[in-house]
Amino acid sequence: MTFTFSDSVVLVTAGTSGLGLSVATKLVQLGANVVINYASNKDRADNALSHLQDISSKQDPSLKCIAIQADVTKKSEIERLVSETVVAMGRLDAVVSNAGWTKFANFHDLDDNVDEDVWDKCYAANVKSHLFLCHASRKYLEDAKGAFVMTSSVAGVKPSGSSIAYSVTKAAQIHLAKSLAMVMAPSIRVNAVSPGFMETNWIADFPESKVNEARDKTLLKRITQVEDVADQIILLIKSHLPLLPQELYNAISKLLEINDIKNLRVTCSTLARALPLHFDRVFISANSLNIQVFNAIANHEVFRHQVTEIIWDDARLFTGPELKCERHENEQEEERQDDVEDGSDAEDLAGNGCPFWFRTGRYDYEDTGTYEYPGPHLGIKESWAYYKPLLDDQNRVLASNADTEAFKYGLTRFTSLKRVTITPSTHGRLWHPLYRTPMIRAFPPGLDYPTPQAWPFYDDKKTSMCSHGFPAYRAKWRGFRLVTRALVEHESHGITELIIGGDEVQSGLNCRIFDEWSPEYGDLVSILKRPGFRYLDLHLFTGFIEDDHWPSYRSGLSRDAISQSKDLESLSIRATMDVSEGVIQGLAPDMKGYAISLRNIFSPESWPRLQHFSISRVLVDFDEFVDLLANMPPSLRFVEMVHVAFESPEQGYDDLVRAMRDVLDWRLRPIEERPKVKMVVSTWDNHESGYGRYIEIDQAVDSYIYGTGMNPFEDDKYWVRSGRGAVQRDLFDLDFNVAL
Structure with missing residues (x-):
């Protein structure tokens, strides 16, 4: 609600002259009880108090104005000031922290700006005093849902002012205001004003030339009056924001990114109420923090109805080499490195329990000082000290299946749920994650760790094990198996969209799932054939199955599964074949019989509502591919082709787009019905x-x-x-x- 000045109590430090007195005057005129603070000049304080009491006696005799002496550069004095204010007034609703200090120096002469006493006094008055005053008044302002407003300076925004010490400490004060705004939200609104040259007694002795110079630099060609700044302080205390219609807030929030909304919410309690946090997806993984946040949202009676997507992060943290040959190579390399490394460093790392695979998996492995880092970079000892507890936590979650239970619970709680994404790509590229999950957001800046590769990926040494029949190998796709099973068991869910990712990190679902029937295949089909299922984005890890002439595609099981989705509107099939410059790497350009038979995968007549079609990293027959596009339903509006390769080296993308122009009838359709390519x-x-x-x-x-x-x-x-x-x-x- 809007701050009401009537019967409120406001403390104004340095309130006996200039800006402070102007603010106090306006507060009394608005019906507030005011406490003005002064450091030592009692005569000036008495005159200011008499001025305020004259106004209050004419406006409302019940208003109370008092003056309290305190040196606000001292913490004990600040605590006494707040205590005496509350004892005298009974409450405290807002604080105007107006105190500051400076001593003139030649800003451009460094020798004139190294007085240690000046720096100490500037820091005490311009930074510490505001921090300690906010701390001392916090419990009273929280009860009042009040405001804390500081007076800073334009010298804190742009290097300028009476001295370097003043400019630097005013900049620190501005950063303090931002920090306190985050810490005190949403109960207390913290803000700062940063005025420039103001017409006060302070400039009375300035040369006229300096005053004129300051005036000429302003756009309005006039010196700022203290009343101008006082009005801004009053506005920040009062906050007119709630007077805006909620419909306007809603319209504004729709134009903002989620991070912008979060930043606005922490500025004040008003915006925290007016701009409710809105998000439509939640994350789940083998991490306690992700599970904790997931469950908190599932139990929230507002947020749970907003969620439309669950993202299962299957990027389990790397725990070391799996194969015996890999472990042997790792041990040999570790011995070699220990022989050439400084002994003390090697002993420190060993004492820290840091395994060699963690060292080799880091970005900075073998850095001789030439690597450039995009930001802060955490050393190996600190990184391992943070990573090791994450591994322990992951093991506990995997042993208890806490992530699976949370996912099942979410299916019953998220009433608007329509999409599930299962992906091993969450961590993306080091320091550039695909998703910023709660776990990743909590990482210390610059954490350097082996990027998870829980699912096999292109050029993985273990791709030769990709037969779907190996139980240990199948278990690598843990998230896929658990999620699809849960979706089949909980039939009441409203899931109509499924993304099985991995293409971003050259991985995906084991394509061998389509070699022959299996429980996992059966679960996938059960999901795809549900009435209303409309969206499938399927990333397939194909390994090197082209050497076996695509058994997973020739079986027809992929076509049988996808054709079950009669309401399908969006279909994307992505593989992990290495295609560069239109050529499958590892196959001779003139080798015949290796192209995928598209009709073994796609049956466009089964999807009369298909609007989006995407195909990635496959080797196809040119004429068959054009025929597939020609047989797509009239509803098609978007076609994406990612590194598609043609079996004949004589045909290329120039021929493809020419055929799309001349053979297909797309250009004859109305503009709004033409597929975008x-x-x-x-x-x-x-x-x-x-x-x-x-x-x-x-x-x-x-x-x-x-x-x-x-x-x-x-x-x-x-x-x-x-x-x-x-x-x-x-x-x-x-x-x-x-x-x-």
């Missing part, structure tokens, strides 16, 4: 994408297919030259966007 490809001048980065082209393709634009692949089949509309993006940094 996006392609992810290589560039002619071989831009290095880096892990998680990719190059897409869409507008140039659309312009060629539907308009008069040139073929972006003209003369280069699988490449896009610079300047033809390609854009480089980053899966783990959505702000990264470079036109090529």
